[in-house]
Amino acid sequence: MNNRSRSVLVLTNPLDVTADAVLRILAERRIPVVRLDPGTDLHTGASLTAAYRTGDQRGTLSTATRELNLSQVRSVWVRRASPYKGPPDLDGQDRRFATSQCLWGAGGILASLPDAQYVNYPWANRAAEHKPAQLAAAQRLGFLVPDTVITNSVQEAQEFVASQASGAVYKPLWNTPYSVDGQPHAVWVREVSGSELTAAIGACPHMFQAKVPKAFDVRVTAVGDRTFGVRIDSPDLDWRRRQDRMTCTRIDVPEPVTRSIDAFLHQLRLVYGAFDFAVTLSGDWYFLECNPNGQWAWQPDETTRAIARAIADQLAKGTTA
Structure with a gap:
């Protein structure tokens, strides 16, 4: 198949303006693109089908404006899709069940397209x-x-922090949503002293690092x-x-x-x-x-444009170039 006719599939939410910068370049190059937010679109009219037989794999993605043969996808850009939450008209265990089936079903299909390049x-x-x-x-x-230690032992944490001549910092291991008095609260990297370390560390692993x-x-x-x-x-x-x-x-x-x-x-x-x-x-x-999957469009304009072109190049290339 002519690689030129194969589509780029972009998995992201509709408010992702960073993705738009790359999609404009692909449009200028006349490379077909299908954009999908599987966590929401599959509950608002889009459909996804995959069939597996001995020696053959086929599939179709249908949206309000496009029908895509999944064997004709040259690249998949895994950007910032909405999380799978299940249909909004379901409650309780029914919605939890649907959510997990979407994650493992739709997520599995979209992660297993034949001959497609993934970024990432x-x-x-x-x-x-x-x-x-x-x-x-x-x-x-x-x-x-x-020098780094990840531990849920207060003694290990205290000894590590005390041993750092230039000081130590605390870093969250994951950017878990957190709120204070009902307001979103970010947990930033910050300096930490031994006197702050209490038995509460035992609740979960914490990451401490020498301050560079x-x-x-x-x-x-x-x-x-x-x-x-x-x-x-x-x-x-x-x-x-x-x-x-x-x-x-x-x-x-x-x-x-x-x-x-x-x-x-x-x-x-x-x-x-x-x-x-x-x-x-x-x-x-x-x-x-x-x-x-870090953001990049906040950088100086020249760098942002260069990154957008590089991502477009990578998506356009696919696996058959």
């Missing part, structure tokens, strides 16, 4: 989001990694074998907290860091990754984390 494969995305797995891969692949004496932060956005580096200068330990106070400028990524990023993506089966580093005055780049 959804199960690889999920596996790579675990910070312990990231740190384990990073230290194996040559990154500098801050950084001169600035860097975000490296990797798409395939291409990397885009941005230096971030912020008055805050966690630059995400007040992004209106940070400044961003393009920065070259050192070759050893680029090689480790390539190896990291390969080992974790990723095509895309948003890497965060803390850079010291002496020029050492410390790996902090990799978000396998």
Whole structure:
């Protein structure tokens, strides 16, 4: 089949303006695109069917405007789809049942399209989001990694924090929704002292890390074998907290860091990754984390446009180029 006639399937919510930047480029290149938010669209008229027989796999996705042969998908962009919640007209266990069937059924179909390239494969995305797995891969692949402990032992936590000459920070292992007095409350990376550590640590594992004496932060956005580096200068330990106070400028990524990023993506089966580093005055780049589905459109316009083109290139290429 002519790759030119094959579609790109984009899994995201309708308010995802970041995706729009890439879709405009694909439209300019006359590459067919189907956009789907499976967590909601399958309850508002869209239908999904897959059939499996010996030696054959077929499927169809039907939306209000398109019918897509699933064997003709060249690439799947797994962006920011809504979570599966089941039909809104169901309650209780019926909705919970429908939710799980959507997750395992529709999610399984969309993760198993023949001959399609994934950016990123959804199960690889999920596996790579675990910070312990990231740190384990990073230290194996040559990154500098801050001393880190993940523990639910208050004694281990206290001993670790006390041993850090430059101080220690606390980081959540997952950005779990949290509220205070009914208002959403973000849990930022922050400095922590031994006197703050109590028996409450025993409720779950907590992540503590040596504070890197950084001169600035860097975000490296990797798409395939291409990397885009941005230096971030912020008055805050966690630059995400007040992004209106940070400044961003393009920065070259050192070759050893680029090689480790390539190896990291390969080992974790990723095509895309948003890497965060803390850079010291002496020029050492410390790996902090990799978000396998991190946002990127907040960066300087030139970098944002370059990333959008790189993602469009990757999606257009598919697996048969």
